[in-house]
Amino acid sequence: MTQKTIEDLLRELAPQVLAALLRRYGAGQFDICEDAVQEAMIAAIRQWPGSGRPDDPRAWLITAARRRLIDQIRSETSRREREQSQALLDRPLVDARVSQEDDSVQLLQLCCHPALTVSAQITLTLRAVAGLTTAQIAHAYLLPEATIAQRISRAKSRIREAGAVFPAPAAAGDRLDAVLAVVYVMFSEGHTAASGDLVGDADLTDQAIHLARVLHAALPDDGEVAGMLALLLLTDARRPARTTPAGVLVPLDEQDRSLWNRPFIEEGIAILERSLPRGGTGPYALQAAIAAVHAEAPTPEATDWPQILALYRLLERETGNPVATLNAAVAEAMVSGPAAGLASIDRLLASGRPVDEQRVTAVQAHLLERAGKTAEAVSHYREAARRTRSIPERDYLLARARRLEHPNPR
CATH class of the missing domain: 1.10.150 (DNA polymerase; domain 1)
Structure with missing residues (x-):
């Protein structure tokens, strides 16, 4: 072995x-x-x-x-x-x-201790059960590692003060918000690794999809649980096309869509079609709807960007999440041009909300390239490459910068 x-x-x-x-x-x-x-x-x-x-x-x-x-x-x-x-x-x-039954979801519920705040429940469970590092959790929440480490330490102390007893979940839907958040962060960190020489961690994304399936089987009528499963399936469907055989990142608009996992796409869309009429319009269902629009487009040019922009604006209003704002800026650039997208990013930065500076810089580089501002784009690509701890992402960003600097290599 x-x-x-x-x-x-x-x-x-x-x-x-x-x-x-x-x-x-x-x-x-x-x-x-x-x-x-x-x-x-x-x-x-x-x-x-x-x-x-x-x-x-x-x-x-x-x-x-x-x-x-x-x-x-x-x-x-x-x-x-x-x-x-x-x-x-x-x-x-x-x-x-x-006892050999799958109790993974019950374990997540158990560790989302009712004596803790939801944010502390999520952080502790991600560390103890999902096995994410402090750095990965900090990356997911745009917080310093020291803040996350302190949050974990305080959560453990609070549990001890509460008698160190873990009350069992009362029902399948108990502590659901925290459990869904844990599954979402697990998938996100597996889909795009924060550091290292691999684009992602397939084992972690597979584990998150498995947990989402177990949740959906237990709560088939819950719109957000359905949205979560659909989102993970539709996003993971692109995995085979995200890198070349050599492990080089391939952006969405350059991916070979024939490589996408069609069974996952069909399953995810079918789940959405069943759940949306029942009112499944929470954050996970909205993200799943966005992923479905991408999945249904046969070519990048056929993508319904106005619909994606409308969905991102709904998501932004629903969550106030700066990541949704950044993604909306990309969609706005596709609808109204790169200048509009760059202006949206400027407003986001001026708002003072916490942002992933590396990701913002990378998006700015892409939009500056589309706007024909080559020198600024090169500078932003190199700055984004300097900030990332992901080797594949660093290599991709540096390659984009070199391509702009030397458009016609001999």
Whole structure:
């Protein structure tokens, strides 16, 4: 079994192992359970390549995590806390071999602790369950890493103050806003990696799509759940055309649309057609509708940009999100020309709202290129390349700058 295969399996099993510990020992401290799971994963990475994968990897990991949890609790200095925790550990872990159902969504709901604010629920769950790094979460929310780290630390402290108990979700729709936000950020960070030498993380996007499917199966009449699943399917459908075989980024208007995943597109559009008449016009459904307009256009020139602009303006009014404003500026440029788009971006920057400066600079470069302002476009492309931590994106931006500087290479 290769190291890569082991790591893929561990990523899949980690939430299930954490769920098992939290269900059985929920009165223990959250961070201790999380640490125990991480140590079990490290032990698997070290041992499995040599000894072979166990017949039941999930049970092996739960047992290993439980042993480490016991060791940690036994090392506590407070005798009273140690005795209370040990009493909990005497309960048999009956689900280590028996419970094999998919409880990933329930784990997300469980970790979206009701004692926390929604923003803290999302941040903690992204870190502990989805496995995103502090840097990835900070990138998603346009916040400094230190702010996110502090938010996670405070969330864990608040849970301890609340008795370190994780109340079970009351129903499938319990804590839904936070759960949807977690799934959305998971997909977004998988679709476009914030750093590294890969465009994205297919395992993370696949995991997010799986969670959206489970949610939709449990809540088939919820418009935003349907919108979320449709959005992820329609966006991921473009994955095969987003890069060349060599891993070079391909922008949307240059993609080979014959490579798009047609079954995903058909499924996503069918979900929207069922849900929109029932009032599915929340933020996720609106984004899905935008993705559907792109998916239905046979060529870039056939794209209905006025409709996309109208949808982005609705989304902007609905959320106030500066990302929606930036995307609306791109759509406005396609409808009314690059000068109109650049003016919209200037208004966004003047508003003082937090923005992803790297992305704004890259969009400005593209619009400046379309406006024929070559020198300014080159400067913005190079500045955007300097700001990104994604190697494929950096290479793409620098290539655009070089193409403008040397339009007719010999």
